[in-house]
Amino acid sequence: MEKHILSKSTFIKGLQCNKALYYHKYRRDLRDDLSAVQEAIFAQGTSVGELACELFPGGVDCTPESYFDFQAAVIRTKEEIEKGTEVIYEAAFQFNGVLAALDILVKHKDGWRAYEVKSSTSVSETYELDATIQYYAITNSGIDLKDISIVHINNQYVKNGPIDVHELFAIVSVKDRVLELFPGIPNQVSALKQVLKLPEAPEREIGPHCSSPYTCDFAGHCWKDVPSYSVFNIANLRAGKKFDLLEKNAVHFEDIPDDYPLNDKQWMQVQSELNNEIFIDEKQIRNFVSNLNYPLYHLDFETFQAAVPIYDGSRPYQQLVFQYSLHIEHKDGTIEHKEFLAESSGEDPRLKFIEQLIKDCTGTGDVIVYNVGFERGKLRDLIQFSPQHEAPIQKIIDRLKDIMIPFQKRWYYTPEMQGSYSIKKVLPALVPSLSYSDLNIQEGGTASSTFSQMAQGIFNGDVEQTRNDLLEYCKLDTLAMVKILEVLRGV
Numbered sequence: 001m002e003k004h005i006l007s008k009s010t011f012i013k014g015l016q017c018n019k020a021l022y023y024h025k026y027r028r029d030l031r032d033d034l035s036a037v038q039e040a041i042f043a044q045g046t047s048v049g050e051l052a053c054e055l056f057p058g059g060v061d062c063t064p065e066s067y068f069d070f071q072a073a074v075i076r077t078k079e080e081i082e083k084g085t086e087v088i089y090e091a092a093f094q095f096n097g098v099l100a101a102l103d104i105l106v107k108h109k110d111g112w113r114a115y116e117v118k119s120s121t122s123v124s125e126t127y128e129l130d131a132t133i134q135y136y137a138i139t140n141s142g143i144d145l146k147d148i149s150i151v152h153i154n155n156q157y158v159k160n161g162p163i164d165v166h167e168l169f170a171i172v173s174v175k176d177r178v179l180e181l182f183p184g185i186p187n188q189v190s191a192l193k194q195v196l197k198l199p200e201a202p203e204r205e206i207g208p209h210c211s212s213p214y215t216c217d218f219a220g221h222c223w224k225d226v227p228s229y230s231v232f233n234i235a236n237l238r239a240g241k242k243f244d245l246l247e248k249n250a251v252h253f254e255d256i257p258d259d260y261p262l263n264d265k266q267w268m269q270v271q272s273e274l275n276n277e278i279f280i281d282e283k284q285i286r287n288f289v290s291n292l293n294y295p296l297y298h299l300d301f302e303t304f305q306a307a308v309p310i311y312d313g314s315r316p317y318q319q320l321v322f323q324y325s326l327h328i329e330h331k332d333g334t335i336e337h338k339e340f341l342a343e344s345s346g347e348d349p350r351l352k353f354i355e356q357l358i359k360d361c362t363g364t365g366d367v368i369v370y371n372v373g374f375e376r377g378k379l380r381d382l383i384q385f386s387p388q389h390e391a392p393i394q395k396i397i398d399r400l401k402d403i404m405i406p407f408q409k410r411w412y413y414t415p416e417m418q419g420s421y422s423i424k425k426v427l428p429a430l431v432p433s434l435s436y437s438d439l440n441i442q443e444g445g446t447a448s449s450t451f452s453q454m455a456q457g458i459f460n461g462d463v464e465q466t467r468n469d470l471l472e473y474c475k476l477d478t479l480a481m482v483k484i485l486e487v488l489r490g491v
Ligand code: SF4
Pocket: 016, 017, 018, 019, 020, 023, 204, 205, 206, 207, 209, 210, 211, 216, 217, 218, 219, 220, 222, 223
């Protein structure tokens, strides 16, 4: 059998950008490396797909032995159908050079139904298009599909005992939408095939399509001429305006026309960068600092989430606390450090977290956090989880104060913040001697996916070393808050 030219994913890629399709086929060397967080997302997608097979147990798996041998899977699928097999996983079909590897194909009483599994929590337009190209290859291979559905995670499911796949997954028929999109497919397929016959990559400028519907894996190559700090980093500037400035050859701050419609805060960011200017609203900052009640409890939470809930009483993708760091700063300048990191044994971390947090936060001073909405939301979740701890948790909530406000409101702004008020930008701007760059774990996403793997028992690294790395990372977050406040006090 002749090898396929397009697959479901290259079809979607090609519709997003012709050049991306061409690069994917002929210039893989230009592709960006996968981050550890992206790899964890792919791994999660695979395990969700395997779990969804339990919706229709006892099927035959037609996954090819090699990723490059889908033709064998097409032949095997045909044989299984002829044999009378009623449930097929990774059923593969090929028509007009288009390969469709469908997650689950089931023969119900009224005929064949197709199921495509997604680890997200809703049906998107891209999934409908994705189902349409599957439908195109399957029906043209002679299978009369009665229905085609997206199987996605039901985020309202609450685990109680073993996972109930019929509750965990929602099955949504997309056949009506597929039939609407279907007439456009033959032309789209032939246009993309033409792209692959071109002697060199088609011209395509960078644009909003580089990140929609998916972040393109050739961005590192195509965006290499855009400086790391440019108009694309202007805070709260709509994508349309950013690309408008790009078209006007004004990607560098110095090229932005004087009359360009930016708001005051955006101009402040531009002026700060061009003139190396620091903006400080002394009155507001003095006011903020003088309203703090000591001792100060600088507190930071880390959370993780899993598509398939691990603990009873938790939902898919629910952000669960597993770690905190606490620096207690007394009026006389003395500082204590306390911390919590859940066991990575598979035990629900929440109860121990609550008990130790309540003990460590005993007192009356303000609880200082960076981005209060996050910690407040997690504390409220903990009340729901353990209503008997409502009173002491509510006391902590009532003591919360947000040290992000002076930066969010631009009462303190330096060019090094580059338009951001994230602690990862504010810390090096205010306290250059303290940096995340020396740590093995440098940002929350890595901390979260690392602990998630540990909790699910799929972590392959050095557990002891990694637990130390997690402690170091979270400790720096609250030490950063102590040091940032020191600078604010100095204003
Ligand atoms: S980065 Fe943008 S322009 Fe380049 S291949 Fe990807 S989508 Fe196309």
